Amino acid sequence: xxxxxLDRETLxxxxxxxxxxxxxxKILVYSLLGSLxxxxxxxxxxxxxxxxxxxxxxxxxxxxxxxxxxxxxDYKLRCPHCGQVLAERVNFFWSPSPKCRHxxxxxxxxxxQLEQDEQVDVD
Ligand SMILES: [Zn+2]
Numbered sequence: 001x002x003x004x005x006l007d008r009e010t011l012x013x014x015x016x017x018x019x020x021x022x023x024x025x026k027i028l029v030y031s032l033l034g035s036l037x038x039x040x041x042x043x044x045x046x047x048x049x050x051x052x053x054x055x056x057x058x059x060x061x062x063x064x065x066x067x068x069x070x071x072x073x074d075y076k077l078r079c080p081h082c083g084q085v086l087a088e089r090v091n092f093f094w095s096p097s098p099k100c101r102h103x104x105x106x107x108x109x110x111x112x113q114l115e116q117d118e119q120v121d122v123d
Contacts, residue, residue, distance in 0.1 A: 007080060011109055011113065011114060013077060014077065014109050015114045017072065018111070018114055020071055021067060021068060024067050028064060028067070032056075032060050035056050036056070039052060062092040062093070064095070065093065065094060065095045068095050069087050069091055070090060073087050073089075079103060079105065080107060081105040082100060082102050082103040084102040086108070096108065
């Protein structure tokens with residue numbers, strides 16, 4: 001699939017947001033691993049606690065979606081094509097789509113695009 005070229009300013013703004021989300025990812029992954037380990041230890045003594053596995057995973061998925069939407073909202077990222085804000089409210093069930101919900105154009109760069117542009121900045 002051919003992705004559209006996003007301008008440099010848009011890519012820089014999106015990279016800043018991505019770096020913040022990336023930092024949160026580490027915290028989230030460690031918290032998830034800690035929770036799973038605690039659950040494993042507790043399940044040795046109380047096997048019934050294993051039923052908490054599904055709510056824990058659902059909760060972490062919801063938090064993962066929340067923080068991605070929150071970053072878009074906090075940094076007021078706008079669609080480079082139509083200028084509308086990309087997110088106004090959080091959705092716990094879906095992560096943000098790369099397509100603008102106003103005009104349908106690709107508004108968020110892929111990780112690959114962000115990294116390619118970053119290399120250009122360094123040169
Ligand atoms: Zn748009």
